[in-house]
Amino acid sequence: MTTDHEGIALLAGIMAEHGVRHIVISPGSRNAPVILAFARHPHIEALSVIDERSAAFFALGMAQQLKNPVALACTSGTAALNYAPAIAEAYYQKIPLLVLTADRPREWTDQGDGQTIRQKGLYAQYIRAGFELPQELHTPDDHWYAGRIINEAIHRTMHPVCGPVHINMPLTEPLYGTTADPPRGRVIRTSATTTSVEQNDLVWLTERWISARKKLLLAGMMYPDQRLNRLLSHIAMDQDTIILTETTSNLHDERFLPCIDRVVSTIREEEAERFRPELLVTFGGPVISKMAKSFLRKHPPQQHWHIDPTDLHLDTSQHLTQNIPVNPAVFFSQLDTGTVSDNAHEQSFSAVWRNRHEIASENHRYFLESCDYSDLKVFEAIIHAIPEDHRVQLGNSTPVRYAQLFGWPGRNACFSNRGTSGIDGTVSTAAGAARVSGEPTVLITGDLGFLYDSNALMSHHLAPHLKIIVINNSGGGIFRFIPGPDQTGLLEPFFETHHGWRMEHLAINFGVPYRYACNLREVKDHLAELFQPEKSVPGILEIKTPAAKNAELLRDYFKKLTEKKSE
Ligand SMILES: Cc1ncc(C[n+]2csc(CCOP(=O)(O)OP(=O)(O)O)c2C)c(N)n1
Numbered sequence: 001m002t003t004d005h006e007g008i009a010l011l012a013g014i015m016a017e018h019g020v021r022h023i024v025i026s027p028g029s030r031n032a033p034v035i036l037a038f039a040r041h042p043h044i045e046a047l048s049v050i051d052e053r054s055a056a057f058f059a060l061g062m063a064q065q066l067k068n069p070v071a072l073a074c075t076s077g078t079a080a081l082n083y084a085p086a087i088a089e090a091y092y093q094k095i096p097l098l099v100l101t102a103d104r105p106r107e108w109t110d111q112g113d114g115q116t117i118r119q120k121g122l123y124a125q126y127i128r129a130g131f132e133l134p135q136e137l138h139t140p141d142d143h144w145y146a147g148r149i150i151n152e153a154i155h156r157t158m159h160p161v162c163g164p165v166h167i168n169m170p171l172t173e174p175l176y177g178t179t180a181d182p183p184r185g186r187v188i189r190t191s192a193t194t195t196s197v198e199q200n201d202l203v204w205l206t207e208r209w210i211s212a213r214k215k216l217l218l219a220g221m222m223y224p225d226q227r228l229n230r231l232l233s234h235i236a237m238d239q240d241t242i243i244l245t246e247t248t249s250n251l252h253d254e255r256f257l258p259c260i261d262r263v264v265s266t267i268r269e270e271e272a273e274r275f276r277p278e279l280l281v282t283f284g285g286p287v288i289s290k291m292a293k294s295f296l297r298k299h300p301p302q303q304h305w306h307i308d309p310t311d312l313h314l315d316t317s318q319h320l321t322q323n324i325p326v327n328p329a330v331f332f333s334q335l336d337t338g339t340v341s342d343n344a345h346e347q348s349f350s351a352v353w354r355n356r357h358e359i360a361s362e363n364h365r366y367f368l369e370s371c372d373y374s375d376l377k378v379f380e381a382i383i384h385a386i387p388e389d390h391r392v393q394l395g396n397s398t399p400v401r402y403a404q405l406f407g408w409p410g411r412n413a414c415f416s417n418r419g420t421s422g423i424d425g426t427v428s429t430a431a432g433a434a435r436v437s438g439e440p441t442v443l444i445t446g447d448l449g450f451l452y453d454s455n456a457l458m459s460h461h462l463a464p465h466l467k468i469i470v471i472n473n474s475g476g477g478i479f480r481f482i483p484g485p486d487q488t489g490l491l492e493p494f495f496e497t498h499h500g501w502r503m504e505h506l507a508i509n510f511g512v513p514y515r516y517a518c519n520l521r522e523v524k525d526h527l528a529e530l531f532q533p534e535k536s537v538p539g540i541l542e543i544k545t546p547a548a549k550n551a552e553l554l555r556d557y558f559k560k561l562t563e564k565k566s567e
């Protein structure tokens with residue numbers, strides 16, 4: 001039995017045909033036909049999540065790991081507005097979401113009826129496409145039209161670029177009718193295509209690549225990509241080329257330079273020319289390292305190529321000269337990099353960066369050895385405790401930045417909501433990711449990020465292998481470090497929003513095992529416990545750190561990184 005609302009029954013049938021396997025539904029009455037169509041669907045798993053903001057981030061985390069559209073459905077009114085933060089994140093992180101909002105009949109908009117707002121075009125700025133299902137399917141043309149837009153909507157979640165697509169669905173009463181004989185929709189398939197660089201352009205790019213003596217490649221957020229990793233490992237042998245990798249680029253090779261801030265923070269003005277690239281090539285998603293971005297804007301390359309199959313011109317250096325809208329692995333497999341000049345001479349461009357990386361890494365190790373208990377010291381312990389089979393979700397604010405200061409001993413796949421860098425969906429995203437990745441998942445989040453999204457725990461779908469580490473530094477610790485807030489006299493109340501709250505009772509309330517640590521010994525003991533493989537329940541580890549000391553130590557850390565031992 002399914003709903004007797006034909007448009008919704010059609011939707012469920014066509015989604016199943018297109019391989020959509022998951023839908024996250026929030027409670028309501030107007031969306032009852034959706035609940036009836038999906039709750040017992042033979043091919044689509046329906047999960048119920050109460051808070052729509054959290055439900056949307058949960059679906060985002062699922063789609064992020066599945067690389068396949070995940071649907072979400074809610075009732076009418078502000079419920080639909082609560083999807084907006086995750087939809088904006090999915091838009092910029094290019095994650096396929098099929099957003100289904102039930103709505104009141106059109107004629108009731110602005111008539112003072114409950115839960116009735118203007119939903120058509122609600123997310124216009126942050127969707128790949130938007131559609132509205134006909135209220136009723138009376139004629140064959142209504143069926144044809146409904147079927148056609150459903151197929152197109154699913155297609156647009158993945159083509160030409162992945163992202164969120166909205167279908168608004170005005171529904172008339174009665175809402176709870178069912179039928180055993182729903183209409184069947186026509187399925188429109190789409191052929192997979194690949195884009196590559198035209199021959200003439202390739203020749204032109206290859207000539208400039210080979211003639212550039214100082215090439216800097218900067219890799220932003222990306223899914224793990226073995227083919228690209230192999231291509232770049234070869235290119236990294238070239239002495240004229242250096243490859244800087246962000247933690248979320250998921251690229252690994254001993255020739256790549258991770259920990260970008262560790263190196264860039266040590267470059268003095270008078271020596272910047274030696275580190276300035278002639279050719280900058282960026283690829284992947286948004287770059288986290290503020291230091292790298294400001295260095296490249298202050299010491300811009302002659303040429304900047306950005307490689308990304310989207311229609312956005314990411315001009316990170318403000319000196320973009322070439323947009324290359326193809327998949328990075330396709331580009332680097334086409335590019336003939338010529339003979340790799342690996343004659344390691346001291347003044348080669350890559351040697352300049354490598355030598356500095358070595359000095360900074362030595363200073364990093366030296367500093368950490370005697371570093372007091374703090375966010376920095378705690379992060380070191382966390383990174384060394386995470387088993388290699390764990391996928392890592394990094395909270396915004398300092399967690400994703402501390403991660404960049406440490407080379408990851410393992411090749412853990414790392415993810416973070418850097419599409420819009422909000423702290424409003426971190427826990428729900430990690431919970432959704434853990435639900436479908438099939439691999440253990442650990443989230444490292446700040447305390448405000450955790451508190452903001454603690455509704456993620458208000459769910460019956462927390463995966464047993466989800467581990468949540470909350471670094472509680474009593475507020476927004478980042479505001480104690482960045483220049484500005486401490487000059488205002490308003491740091492604690494309005495920037496850091498200092499608090500004395502603990503996470504314990506939230507964990508107890510939602511039945512999630514909880515641990516607390518406030519010194520290094522306890523941190524290491526609880527981390528070892530948290531990652532015991534036989535642990536088959538989700539777990540939270542709250543780590544208390546000293547707010548004021550954290551920022552002092554981090555400033556001191558960057559000062560000591562620069563100290564010249566020898567060069
Ligand atoms: C939705 C949203 N609101 C506000 C901000 C601004 N903001 C950036 S970092 C931050 C503090 C985060 O605190 P916490 O999660 O404890 O991380 P910490 O800075 O302590 O590492 C805030 C409020 C944001 N990024 N997203």
Ligand SMILES: [Mg+2]
Binds near residue numbers: 472473475476
């Ligand atoms: Mg904090």
